[in-house]
Amino acid sequence: MSAYHNLEEYNIEITNGVKEFYSGIIDGIGENLNRDGLQKTPERAAKAMMFLTQGYKQDAVEILKGAMFAENYDNMVIIKDIEIYSLCEHHMLPFFGKAHIAYIPNGYIVGLSKIPRIVDVFARRLQVQERLTHDILECINSTLKPQGVGVVIEASHMCMMMRGVQKQNSLTTTSGFRGQFEKIETRNEFLKLISSDLS
Ligand SMILES: Nc1nc2c(ncn2[C@@H]2O[C@H](COP(=O)(O)OP(=O)(O)OP(=O)(O)O)[C@@H](O)[C@H]2O)c(=O)[nH]1
Numbered sequence: 043m044s045a046y047h048n049l050e051e052y053n054i055e056i057t058n059g060v061k062e063f064y065s066g067i068i069d070g071i072g073e074n075l076n077r078d079g080l081q082k083t084p085e086r087a088a089k090a091m092m093f094l095t096q097g098y099k100q101d102a103v104e105i106l107k108g109a110m111f112a113e114n115y116d117n118m119v120i121i122k123d124i125e126i127y128s129l130c131e132h133h134m135l136p137f138f139g140k141a142h143i144a145y146i147p148n149g150y151i152v153g154l155s156k157i158p159r160i161v162d163v164f165a166r167r168l169q170v171q172e173r174l175t176h177d178i179l180e181c182i183n184s185t186l187k188p189q190g191v192g193v194v195i196e197a198s199h200m201c202m203m204m205r206g207v208q209k210q211n212s213l214t215t216t217s218g219f220r221g222q223f224e225k226i227e228t229r230n231e232f233l234k235l236i237s238s239d240l241s
């Protein structure tokens with residue numbers, strides 16, 4: 043197996059200008075662009091940024107549509123503890139945590155891996171946690187047209203940890219519910235199952 047865990051990262055095309063902007067940042071903070079460790083940094087940083095924002099070039103609806111299967115299962119399907127890594131649009135610093143997603147099928151189920159894939163499509167953009175939650179919710183609701191869908195995201199924001207208010211332990215929770223999940227019993231069942239180790 044390759045030493046690189048994610049080959050996608052090494053096939054990224056760098057948009058004109060991004061590398062040069064990183065050179066400008068390094069220069070602007072008073073560092074020496076020519077010293078050994080920094081010579082390739084603008085290119086590395088540009089590749090990393092293109093990777094972290096590749097969601098703009100991806101189509102979440104197409105991903106979901108690619109694996110929808112007719113099935114008469116009408117109980118709740120929950121995919122919990124999906125890692126998210128996103129960038130806050132205010133500081134371009136990471137926010138990271140977990141997404142928990144549930145839906146109740148309405149004639150169609152979706153390939154399980156497609157849920158984390160669409161989470162990444164929306165997370166790999168400049169985001170706020172609220173919009174990330176909403177984007178995932180609306181995409182599943184309008185594409186799969188389930189009886190209901192619920193999304194909960196818990197995340198820590200580096201812009202509140204490394205700088206600014208400097209709070210290391212605060213966790214932000216956002217949620218959104220459509221259809222059956224607007225009913226309190228369904229929503230509570232989902233919330234109970236994501237907080238249980240047995241779900
Ligand atoms: N609602 C929301 N706010 C966010 C998110 N990520 C970062 N922020 C906040 O965006 C706000 C930007 O506020 P500003 O006052 O313009 O920026 P700032 O001076 O850097 O603020 P401080 O972080 O308080 O130092 C801050 O309160 C951040 O905590 C997010 O996902 N959702």
Ligand SMILES: [Zn+2]
Nearest residue numbers: 130132133201
């Ligand atoms: Zn921020």
